[in-house]
Amino acid sequence: MNRRTALKIIPGALAMTAASQALMVPALGADAKSVNGAIELRNIWARASKSEDTTAYLDILNHGTTSDNLIAVNSPLAERCVLQKTHWSGLTMSTVAVTSISIPAMGRVRLTPGGTYIEILGLSQSLEGRNDLPLSLTFSEAGQIDVTAELTMRLLGPTRQN
16 A cells, blocks of 8 residues: 555544444443542443342542552442452453452553452342442542442443543
């Protein structure tokens, strides 16, 4: 491919990429920030489960100059919420409860399916017919941040990543 051909192809490819991304924007829970602005939560979603348990995922951004730790999660609709980490050994998967998740200074941590996530146990009411799930995340430095996770039937969650 010569330079002239490449210059003709690139603008069309960029336009197609922008158009396809505009079509893929899913409904997500509202982003939230801590009172001091250091911790930002994005892409907050949970599985729309018909059982008494479900899982939630999100991106945690630390804009601060010191690390912080996610130490607890609660929901008014659940008996308890547990921070979980998935471990893989070959093709065998196991999960382990963790007491906290460290968010490095000026860093990002993604809670994702097959990785680290929030397990929500003992839902007091069915999620059927609901669009969202209220959650409260507590950080060692930033304190409590209340968010709403968008419920979705997707197995791997939203396609948009900020």
